[in-house]
Amino acid sequence: MYDIYCRLRDDKKLKDSDVAKATGITKSTFSDWKTGRSKPKQDKLQKIADFFGVTLDYLMNGTYDNQINTIAAHHDEAEWTEEELEEIEEFKRYVLSKREK
Structure with missing residues (x-):
């Protein structure tokens, strides 16, 4: 999921801080996902999918x-x-x- 998120973010030339401001998800949460300290919860995944205009399935699986x-x-x-x-x-x-x- 994090790789797909990064691809979507990079395609739009955004930073984690940009996505954080738009979605209300903290930058530290993105850092925790990247390092594996935590896994994203359903509500946050949906916010990211909505922000990028993709389905939850696409965000999670790339399909x-x-x-x-x-x-x-x-x-x-x-x-x-x-x-x-x-x-x-x-x-x-x-x-x-x-x-x-």
Whole structure:
């Protein structure tokens, strides 16, 4: 999970302190996760997933949830690439963000 978090954070050119401010999770908590002193709790994982606009499944396992796999299963052509799956996930987040406005 921590590796996936780091990848998401780095992709957005953020620091732990930026994510801490946005989510209310302390910087020391991130440090504890990195060193293995503690494991993230469900509520904090959800805050991070929400912040980055990914599913909890993706944050924990680096895989897409069943909804994305269901969409992919209905494709008549060859298998979806990782890039295409990411585009589907981004579009899903976009549609959901419009609903929230």
